[in-house]
Amino acid sequence: MKRLLVCLLVLTLAVPGFALAQGGTPVPAGVTGELLYIPFPVAIAVEGDLSDWADVPHYTVDKGPNLSGDPAENGSFTVALAASADTFYITMTMADRNIVAGQHGTNFWNENSLEFYLNLTGDFYAPVYTKGMYQVNINAADIGNTDPGALTLTGTNSDTLPLSGYVFKTDEGWGFEAEVPLAGLFEIAHGAEIGFQAQANGATQTDRDVKLIWSNADTGDTSWQDPTVFGRAIFYELGQTDVPQPSGPPADDESSGGFDWAGLPWGEIVRATWEGYKANYIFCGEQCGNNLGLVFDPNMGYQAVSEGVGYGLLMAVMMDDQATFDTVYDAAHDIMLDPATGLLNWRVDNTGAITGETSATDAEEDIAAALIFAQSRVDRGEWAQHAERPYGDSANALIDAIYTYEVADGRYLTPGDAWDGEGQEILNLSYFAPAWYRIFDDFQGTDRWQPVITYGYRSLFTTDGAPLGLAPDWSTSDGGPAYDYCDAHGRERSACLYEMTFDAIRVPWRIGLDCLWFDEARACQWSGRTAEFLKALPPDQFGRLYDMDGVPVVSYQNEMMDGMWLVASLASGDEELQQQLAQQLYTVTGNALTEGYWGGSAQYYFNQSLAWFGASLLSGDFQNLYSSAD
Template structure:
């Protein structure tokens, strides 16, 4: 091909267009094929109409979306499209392309080419660039004459459409591949007469269905020329009914007594439980979303770097399993969040969860894992097994054990028996010696040993508890505070100096370590472990004294010597100290003051982090936390 490529200012598109679904207004990727399943149709931002393409480029995939069209030999064509994002490419396979380095608003790209002497088809493409995040495209046009005697033969109908899995809100379908004289490029899945999704493979999950309801599904194949097959033979599937099996540990049953020498908040137990339930209902309404279809629900994180993060899914699953009994739909929601987790595996260790997703629920930033999220997801699966058993749609116990083994394999450093930050850090010299104290969860490690029978988890727990004691003794003897991050874990572990990952306060008691009194404290409450009790009782004695017993005086960040590192008030810092207070029988008045503070703090719908911490602390200090 001969070609010339230019970047033009916004202008009007030409009338002729050989492309199928050029503006994505079908609401699907019909006519397009995107690598890695990373293409989707979104409602915002759009250049015109109501839909646009989003391509979630990651560290290992540039989210290339292609379409093949019939063309005439020795003929000039002009390809154009409107794009938005960093390093977005538009081009013709085997020919030329053009790109823009950075477009914060939709910008038009244009490339012209002349077909070869015997060329009768051309593949056009859009893609982002590795690690540059999601790009958007709209109003793509290929202007020129269509190919003479182009492909008019439709593919055969897909065969043996069948259901391979179902829940109360989703059905997973599979079928045998269709054939075509040129090649099948995609499949349109219909629920009745409605095209609900378009995929390039031979399976799809249809979500947002009603429970215990019959549905009829058909599939049509399509080729690059836009020819579609006859509908497949219909398959009828009835969704599962909503489970009516009651939970084994209904919220408020208080079946698991806390350790001797610990306390709960004062007042009527039923009234206190009701306050937790009321806060939970607000939390669920604010943060549990089902915006992406596919039978998914996910915990939204408006205050995080991305709309959905692994830690949020873990917190959500633990909360949902705990609140069963108070919420009759807890298991249905749990399964929908679990489906989201399972459908977003890490790109490195697929038995772990990809840490971050965008607004289209596509994994971004390489799609690798985050240890904090996986620890919580694994623990929540063990809770679910205790709560509902493992004979329903999901085998919670088997999934939990599988994830626990993956955590040990990819998120615990064998040389130190300490957690790393995610599977991406394993084997990386720069990162293997860094650990985050808020991932040091002795109660979870106990549960993992019990579930797997693997004594390595006793060693892992011991290493973390020993390091907690050493850090407190050497760097915070009067406060007991732990740093966000610890460096030099293979030699002489110590608090981070300056910024090693997130902020200049990485070596201080900041936005990660603020969870430590709660995370270590719940182990102290439930197991009575002497090391966990000692660790959080030191923190409790210091914060009670330094604030004069007034929760309003708790600041949102301290250096390890107790001086204020960041002034201001946040429930993410206030709430965890309540769990530490509950470990000390001499702190009843202080615990009650913290409880009253939490009840006077309204849920902040813009902060999933603080709200999720607050809810789990309220569960713990009312005696509703229990062991997996």
């Protein structure tokens, strides 16, 4: 569809334009949301005074996925472009009566900020960021800056762009003026074409609640990860009489812009993001408690949760990284263990102080599975046994504790050791890990986990989303909403959602493993339903988070969703869907090999974890190590 729009653009280009005072040369108007013309040479002095922009065409944007109800409060933004012989100029202003700035750390996208995007490569169909593609976020916290070379820039590759400028207040709000010398990056000439996008983030109170986007092709706010949704900008030399047209798609482009999806280096990406994971969440110095050894969450003030311990141990054992495995294992035992139950307290801060008592079942399950895998590496002679706490012994003790304190009536999985309801009044299906339970039974020589598997699948298949392969975050054991429990226990309904959001997005992974590793018919059926649901969606609804009717509840995609839906596609055996989701996941690898993280930010350890699990299954690095222990 995007290629078709470009082809149609050539036919529908509007020729009437603006008159520029310098020489009186008409500048074509372009096509709203698709094409802009950049007049050059124009004399612009970047000094925070917009008077020399008076005769340059300005474009107003008041559309996007999240609009403001008040024109004076993030209701629109303007953008204007110009150039000299070798420098690109841009100014953007925003109507903003209440400027929210400096409230979200480096997450400037979550408050008042203006963004522009450049693709200087000439390849407008590359689905991932490469050298020469830039996302530049300029934020309102820099208002009044006096050093034009010291703006606080964020966004993909923004640190490599030689940008300088000023951020200032206006009568209606705020804005910026900036210049980018293009020598060595791009040669300005009449008809030279670049990819371009402009966006505005607006926070009317605290968090972002307004998003405005210039490019018509970006219907899902995906420009930060997918440069194919940029529009175009063409340099127009003053005094010329012809109107340059945008280029069309390559002649050999059929479905992926000529991009070789078959030969992607998934193993290399998985290794690089594991190294980044360690650097960002385990060994990040003072923020990580001077490398205390746990998995710390930047988005939670660098606290550590037991869930992260499970993720870190699973990653380390799959990556054959015993040193990191033992570091996390030892720290969890020394800092988080509750000796009364043998389970872990669910949260501590980066001094090691407990900030969240009692357990979370999913964490213990993942930790126990990781310990079994570690023991399997010992049994094969790949690892040396832990000198103080043999992995297998710890796995046995932890599995017993899980069964004792986190399973009710021998069949109902509870969210943790301190929840009422006996596993029936409230259930988190993203904690249901049937592949792990089969391994637990085999490892211990029992069959006590079989009823937990039976009742877990029964709950899963009785939810309202079951026909579509969608599971809710929270439910009762009979598949209905758990609102009665939450109301009775003072739990906000927003933390008890009967939708598939940030908890249940893990269900495709949990259930997919049971299909991929054990060929469980119910798991494969579930994954097949999920695949059919995804395949039937229009592009602007694909691969998101949903309610139980399959209606998206967010307007964006990210690496977390990509990784988890990918597991469902692998378990379903649908190769076309696998390719589509692999392609989508690959679009967020722009920082993976160079910076060690997925997407545009390393802020969210949870997103990074789930993306890694999906990619590591794709690369073959995530394996059932226990089955290979013979």
